[in-house]
Amino acid sequence: MKRSLPELQSSPQPLVMVTAYDYPGGRHAEAAGVDLILVGDSLGNVVLGYDSTAPVTLADMIHHARAVRRGAPNTFMVVDLPFGTYHTGVQDAMRNAVRVIQETGADAIKMEGSSPEILSVVQTLTRNGIPVMGHVGLMPQTATAQGGLKVQGKDDASARATLEGAVELEAAGAFALVLEVIPARLAKLISEKLTIPTIGIGAGAACGGQVLVTHDLLGVYEGEEKKIAKRYAEVGQISREAIEKYAAEVRAREFPARDNSFVMKDEVLDKLY
Secondary structure: OOHHHHHHOOOOOOOOEEEOHHHHHHHHHHHHHOEEEEEEOOOHOOOOOOOOOOOOOOOHHHHHHHHHHHHHHOOEEEEEEEOOOOOHHHHHHHHHHHHHHHHHHHHEEEEOOOOOOHHHHHHHHHHHHOEEEEEEEOEEEEEEEHOOOOOOOHHHHHHHHHHHHHHHHHOOOOOOOOOOOOOOHHHHHHHHEEEEEEEEEEEOOOEEEEEEEEEEHHHOOOOOOOOOOOOOOOOOHHHHHHHHHHHHHHHHOOOOHHHHOOOOOOHHHHHHH
């Protein structure tokens, strides 16, 4: 049964969130019993082959989120608003968030940042009944402005801005907060300051939960190990080896075997001859 927002916020155990981008991903996540599924705009990198999340469109997010929902009808689903869909004013953000909720069956949306403009959007959406998950620290959508994909909050100014942004997002109405790639001690301080759950990725073990990109934890791409992730399987290697074996059997005429073929009666075949 899907956990409600109050149940998630008061969970005595750390929350478990994973990404999913399609029907099988949603099915696997729900069967594994995760608390939340994030349809992240990281699909741009791990599914669509882009170098960043910036090219991902609202149509992309809706298309993939609908597939995830079909695979995971009973899991709390959060959908990223992609770059540019909430940066041009409150009205645009509200319109795009409503589309996501209506067209995908999402339970909440997520957006990055804590600027005054973003805080205004968070306030408007939450006041109109759309749950918002915030996101501070490393923000992939605008990573270029942060100096690239690197640890945030290491110096006084950056750490203070991250902490203040987190506090302001909670005050604006965010129900939870992703802390991405910040020092573990800073994440612990933020988690202690807030009453809403923090969900870390590369932010240490003191957060109220953790999120990982499914492709990272499954080891879908060989040789792409990341410090912030742990590989719990090597699906990429297994998949490649399986395809190599299939190719070898086809070339040796070992596949399809009799068990993979259909038969017909001799008299029927004789008539054809």
